[in-house]
Amino acid sequence: MKRLVILGGGESGVGTAILGKKQGYDVFVSDFGEIKDNYREVLKQYEIKWEDETHTENLILNADVVMKSPGIPEKAPIVKKLLEKGIPVISEIEFTVQFTNAKTIGITGSNGKTTTTMLAYHLLKQGGLNVGLGGNIGKSFAWQVAEENYDCYVLELSSFQLDGIVKYRPDIAIITNISPDHLDRYEYKYENYIASKFRITMNQTENDYLIYDADDEAIEEWFKTNKTKAKLVPFSLTKTFENGAFIKNDTMDIIINNEEFEMKTGEVSLEGKHNMKNAMAATSVAALMKIRKETIRESLSNFQGVEHRLEKVLKIHNVQYINDSKATNVNATFFALDSMTVPTVWIVGGVDKGNDYSEIMSLVREKVKAIICLGVDNKKIIDAFGNVVDMMVEVDNMRDAVVTAMHIAEKGDAVLLSPACASFDLFQNYEDRGNQFKAAVKNL
Structure with a gap:
């Protein structure tokens, strides 16, 4: 035994x-x-x-x-x-795949992977497939293989899970994007982290597909010196392809194996440029899995988004409170700030995983009127933005953060929790942090 x-x-x-x-x-x-x-x-x-x-x-x-x-x-x-x-x-994934014949769609990336995973799952489920959801979210993949009988699985995979694979080969792999994250686990070498993400395609064959962001610098660099056997399906906001997904004249256009799918970007329920990318990646999966176009269109227009990711909580005295607790790195917060259209009170801080705040400096200058630091150690944030915003406040619990934000915010402003850091100094995890934020807002 x-x-x-x-x-x-x-x-x-x-x-x-x-x-x-x-x-x-x-x-x-x-x-x-x-x-x-x-x-x-x-x-x-x-x-x-x-x-x-x-x-x-x-x-x-x-x-x-x-x-x-x-x-x-x-x-x-x-x-x-x-x-x-x-x-x-x-890893769990490596152990489990030997006991199932189900197809798997493996999704990784520094940001957007949860939204892309949930959306791909939504599209396949609405399309009538017998599909499971696992990996980094929901019920464990191994547990489902032990007790359920799905024909395919949509799996959200972190770099840590990919580090522990040897033979695992997704039928369809997605890399949503790559930006510095978790560098503390990769000897602070960005190239180690990038290599870890690309393990998702290392065992793929000519019959498999790799869907990826063709606007992403780290991904494009990798392709200059590395190869995969998988068929490539790029997506982009700025380029067009004969085989891939792109945006042209406010239309999302997906061409795969000579089949074309089109939809006006305004009809997609998710907002923001980064979500267009998530939508293109997930729709590429649906197209490869032969889901009916009408079903895809319907599913894209009624998808509800992911909790703790730019989640609109409440509007109080004409101030919109937004929960983006899932933003645990600078790149995720970049997307959040980029999508803000009104003056913003920004709640930030937590366990810093080697953050470089310079990449969001111009967005902070342009959009943020005040910063509330919510962490045990806020020195790095204060050093980075102390001279950039008019007002900075330090707090050590969520209730104080929200009450302070309420006092600072004026009519028409927004209050954004987008921490850019891990949550483990003051909270159990990012869900706990987001739930505490929502509860504090509801108590105002």
Whole structure:
């Protein structure tokens, strides 16, 4: 009986444990932190052995294969010991694909991947396909393969998940864009992070497709010195293609395998230039999966968007409050500020992952009237923007941030939570941060 050890008892860890058990492995789950009650219950129910708040080495180093949750870095002592012993350490995605014949659509990128994933899923589901949604969002991919029977999966994949693949090959891969993020995990080398994203296409064949942003500098650079076997489907706001997706005269035009799909950009429910790109990427998937044009058109016009991503919360005294808590890096905040059309009170801050604020400097000058720093350490933000805006305030909780914003904002302004940072200093995660923002706004 092969021994499967799982590091991390969260969604992907528990899902993998269930699938491993079903496939006849001897399964053990070990979490250095605390396993949440709901996951403990599931492990007990499935009679899976587990431990938390420790890693017992003799129960881990005897594994045949180890599934590491994406949040655990390669340089964690236990991972180093496993690699030294030559024990394969893989991701949930790599472990799971060997047990399913379903098609997969793998979506990665620094920003826009959640919106693109949700939209692609929406298009395929509305088109009548038997489709699952997983990866970085929703129910774990492994858990679904263990218990459901989908014909295809739309998977949001982080660079951490891609670091742990060996043979995984998506039928359709998407790279939405690449900008510096998580550099703390890549020895602060941007090229390492870029290489990590492109692992999504490393096993693809001539029968597979790679959909990508042809306006993206890092992606275009990669193609100058690297190749993929996959058929290329570029999308762009400025260029046109014989095979690809583009915008021309306010029309989104998608030409794939000599089939053409057109739709007026004004009819797409998502707003903003970056969302046009997300829409082009997701629609390219729908076209490749032969969804009816009428269905695509309908689905693009009624898609609701993603929570915590430029989500309009409420208008109070003619001030619009916007929750963009999902903006955990500077590039995401760039899109948010770029889409603002009125003077903005900007709530920013958290755990800085090596941010370079210079790229949003001109947008801040043009659009931001006041900055509210919401973090434990705000020095970098204050140094960057102290001379750029008239007013800067530091707070250490969401209620104070929102109340302060209300006092500063005037009729016709907007209050934007777009932190450009991770949330772990004051919140559990970006959802918790966004939910606290929404609750504080509703209490005004």
